[in-house]
Amino acid sequence: MLPEKTIERLSKYRRYLLEKLEQQEEYLYSHELAAALHLTPEQVRRDIMLIGYTGTQRKGYSIKELIEVISKILDGDNKINAVIIGMGHLGKAISNYFSIKRSNIEIVAAFDIDSSKVDRIISGIKSYHVDNLDLIINETDAKIAILTLSPAGAQDITDQLVYAGIKGILNFTSVTLRVPEDVYIENYDMITSLEKVAYFVKENINNEGTL
Amino acid sequence: MLPEKTIERLSKYRRYLLEKLEQQEEYLYSHELAAALHLTPEQVRRDIMLIGYTGTQRKGYSIKELIEVISKILDGDNKINAVIIGMGHLGKAISNYFSIKRSNIEIVAAFDIDSSKVDRIISGIKSYHVDNLDLIINETDAKIAILTLSPAGAQDITDQLVYAGIKGILNFTSVTLRVPEDVYIENYDMITSLEKVAYFVKENINNEGTL
DNA sequence: AAAACAATGTTATTTTAATAACAATTATTT
DNA sequence: AAATAATTGTTATTAAAATAACATTGTTTT
Known part of the structure; x- marks a missing residue:
């Protein structure tokens, strides 16, 4: 490894x-x-x-x-499928990003609770109601989930994802998720990232010419 | 530090x-x-x-x-202003994220080249044409830029941002940006993140029960 | 064909970050 | 009031990552 x-x-x-x-x-x-x-x-x-x-x-x-x-090394031998949870702006942005199929990761489905975003094709990806999570993940054999939903429902959905067989999560919610240790999580916390940039900008400005 | x-x-x-x-x-x-x-x-x-x-x-x-x-420590004494470059889905997602003012970072303006996204308020943020970059950044004294535009224009815009006085960049484009060393960059590359998750998922599945 | 050069491959060192260990101290219990 | 237990603050150790050093070797030049 x-x-x-x-x-x-x-x-x-x-x-x-x-x-x-x-x-x-x-x-x-x-x-x-x-x-x-x-x-x-x-x-x-x-x-x-x-x-x-x-x-x-x-x-x-x-x-x-x-x-x-x-x-x-990166792709291995088999194709790997991913799903997006939450089809708000962020979900759509990510769908667009990956609509051009790169490597051998494919986004095969999206989920939302909002009826206006469900049972249609958004950015080239079929979107389902979250009630169908387990069914579709099993049908598509998806192993990765991209979480772009609101913090409130994040842990509950994560539990469902793990139950359905998801083994990797790209987490855009600011929630610290609880998962079994065979599930790999990559966290991306925008608030933290921006606060970090702000801190180092501030420090650099204060230390100007201090070298 | x-x-x-x-x-x-x-x-x-x-x-x-x-x-x-x-x-x-x-x-x-x-x-x-x-x-x-x-x-x-x-x-x-x-x-x-x-x-x-x-x-x-x-x-x-x-x-x-x-x-x-x-x-x-994180906020310092003064408020720090930020701008968003690119008001596509990702730009809007980030605007929404930060519409509730947390800490003392404020997003004070957004920029785009698309005329349909310009000179109006989107997600509570005033959106300008990129031609006004230098003017608005100086007026607002913004020090941070969040880049959500397409890779093609990223380096050119970055040069303009640096010239206008931007000291920190949160970079969502997959481009490796060239900047003077007093400018702090935080890169977020979704493709890399997803490929990384895919790799570790694959490895974990292959090594199941190998411990 | 020999010498010089410039790039690779690998080991060694340094730096950074995380973990562990433990002494110091304060609230609680008896 | 003394003893105990639990938590902090700090130093020491380990682990991970990046950097540097250098020997090796293939190309090119003369």
């Missing part, structure tokens, strides 16, 4: 490499990739070492091969 | 403490706060030590006082 931070970077490497591939480029150096993503060449080489790929010295890495190796 | 991770937790502590305060609670223990946020009591005590607050032994921390100390 690779380190979390390495996985994050691999995802970014792949996207950059795909761009380069489209531009008909064949090889690239660790320092190019590093410069593009604001990393150090050492970091890049280390990550590539960890995934067991080796380039050729003096020539760099084969873009095509490196994409293949990263994809094998 | 406090560690980044401590700042993140302080933001979460404050929100939990505010809830408790509303419930008329007066004191809480490190282990209560830890349990609520899935941390260890040691971590909580260490963070509180770092901000220089001390509770009373056997009795715990005064909720009211702890909120005050955290707020002093």
Whole structure:
């Protein structure tokens, strides 16, 4: 199992490499990739070492091969399905983001409680009432849920998701969710992120020229 | 300057403490706060030590006082203004999130290029055409920008933002932005996050019962 | 063909963050 | 009033991540 931070970077490497591939480029150096993503060449080489790929010295890495190796790690062999819970603005934004199918993650369904958002196709994704959660998740064999609903219902829905077989959650609610330990959670808390930016802006402004 | 991770937790502590305060609670223990946020009591005590607050032994921390100390650190003395760039679904989602004024960060303006989203109030925030970026940022003295626009224009807009005096960016585009080093950037890359969840879900499923 | 160069692959070091350990202290109990 | 129990504050240890160092090797140049 690779380190979390390495996985994050691999995802970014792949996207950059795909761009380069489209531009008909064949090889690239660790320092190019590093410069593009604001990393150090050492970091890049280390990550590539960890995934067991080796380039050729003096020539760099084969873009095509490196994409293949990263994809094998990130995607595995099977397609993985995801669902969105909550089709408000955030849910729609995410649907749009992923309407272009990248990698082999597919969003196969969305859920909401609002009748005006249910039983229709929104941003290319079929939207159901949450009452059908268990049924649809089983039918589609979805393993990931993206939570964009209000904090109030978050834990209750999470319990249902876990029961239905969901093994990974991308959590946009500000709620700290309780799940069994075989369920992986990635939290994204906008309030915290913004407060963090504010803090470091404030600190930087106060310490101007203190170096 | 406090560690980044401590700042993140302080933001979460404050929100939990505010809830408790509303419930008329007066004191809480490190282990209560830890349990609520899935941390260890040691971590909580260490963070509180770092901000220089001390509770009373056997009795715990005064909720009211702890909120005050955290707020002093996160908020500082002055209000800080933010703007949103891009009023698509994501921009609107974020506007709604922050329409209830929390802490002392205020979103004072939004920008878009789409004429249908300009010169009107959306989710309680006045929306302008991007041509007015410099003017409005100076007028409002905004220091933070939240980027929810398409990747294509992201670097160009960022250059304009920096020129206008923005010192912190919450970046929702998947672009790696180039900025002077006194500008703090917090990146949020949904594609990477989802691919990361997918990877760990896959690994967990494959290693079931391997412990 | 030999030498110089420039890039990789890997190990070592440093830094940062998290966890654990434990002494100090205060409320509670007897 | 003394003993006990429970919680804090702080230091020490461990773990994770990033950075740096350097030996190796393939390319290019002369």
